[in-house]
Amino acid sequence: MKNTCWTTSCAIVLVMVPRAITAQELTTYVRFDYQNHIAYGILEDESIHELAGDPFAAPRRTGRTIRRSDVRLLAPCEPSKVIAVGLNYRSHLGDRPVAAYPGLFAKYPTSIVGPESNIVIPEGSQNLHYEGELVVVIGKRASNVAVEEAHEYIFGVTAGNDVSERDWQRDDLQWLRAKASDTFGPIGPTILTGANYDDLLVQTRLNGEVRQSESTKDLIFSIDEIVSYVSRYVTLMPGDVIFTGTPGSTAAMRPGDVVEVEVAGVGILRNTVVAAGG
Numbered sequence: 656m657k658n659t660c661w662t663t664s665c666a667i668v669l670v671m672v673p674r675a676i677t678a679q680e681l682t683t684y685v686r687f688d689y690q691n692h693i694a695y696g697i698l699e700d701e702s703i704h705e706l707a708g709d710p711f712a713a714p715r716r717t718g719r720t721i722r723r724s725d726v727r728l729l730a731p732c733e734p735s736k737v738i739a740v741g742l743n744y745r746s747h748l749g750d751r752p753v754a755a756y757p758g759l760f761a762k763y764p765t766s767i768v769g770p771e772s773n774i775v776i777p778e779g780s781q782n783l784h785y786e787g788e789l790v791v792v793i794g795k796r797a798s799n800v801a802v803e804e805a806h807e808y809i810f811g812v813t814a815g816n817d818v819s820e821r822d823w824q825r826d827d828l829q830w831l832r833a834k835a836s837d838t839f840g841p842i843g844p845t846i847l848t849g850a851n852y853d854d855l856l857v858q859t860r861l862n863g864e865v866r867q868s869e870s871t872k873d874l875i876f877s878i879d880e881i882v883s884y885v886s887r888y889v890t891l892m893p894g895d896v897i898f899t900g901t902p903g904s905t906a907a908m909r910p911g912d913v914v915e916v917e918v919a920g921v922g923i924l925r926n927t928v929v930a931a932g933g
């Protein structure tokens with residue numbers, strides 16, 4: 656493959672004929688910052704192939720490539736909405752009954768951070784938990800979509816951490832502070848397209864120790880069922896994300912902790928926990 660050199664000062668510039676990208680391919684998309692230039696790209700091995708535009712609208716490769724180690728990876732999309740499903744694995748229910756329909760709540764786009772950002776413990780928080788999850792990324796406008804057609808509206812999947820303040824979740828009128836505070840929604844490092852999202856291993860590690868490990872085949876409400884259900888009430892747009900629920904048990908994080916959420920094929924979402932103002 657021929658590529659242009661990234662820098663304009665490069666003496667040799669080779670031209671690559673752009674080709675269309677189709678969502679059916681098993682592809683990993685990233686969003687990155689290289690010397691204050693933000694773009695989407697396709698990650699192949701350790702190289703990022705820059706895209707013109709965003710991945711949801713027939714992107715083309717610009718022909719420029721850059722090493723992954725030379726960029727700062729950002730959240731792989733910029734959602735207009737961040738929706739989440741609670742209590743969606745039997746292993747997480749405890750004594751609670753299985754719900755008759757998906758239990759939805761909202762996070763804010765401003766809670767979203769990327770794989771190289773910190774999770775900030777807000778002032779007054781005493782009980783901040785990780786929740787490793789598969790996150791669905793919507794590919795096109797979806798309203799009143801049937802379960803059987805939902806897959807056509809799903810662009811791909813990424814890893815997410817539905818960071819949750821358990822005391823606030825218990826005591827507040829709504830889950831706004833508990834679930835939607837700034838940095839409570841790390842996602843990334845890539846969006847994986849073309850995978851069988853109904854059987855992907857989701858694993859969470861705290862300081863290298865495995866704390867959660869379960870496949871999405873154990874979801875109570877499947878990915879397609881969730882997308883269909885949400886679309887009955889809320890119009891989903893390209894780049895919107897849905898957190899699909901966390902398996903097993905969770906625990907509190909402390910300043911200095913490193914939490915990793917790994918989804919097979921997506922990569923490792925790794926974030927460090929810091930205290931506000933620290």
Ligand code: MG
Pocket residue numbers: 739740741786788817898900901
């Ligand atoms: Mg959750």
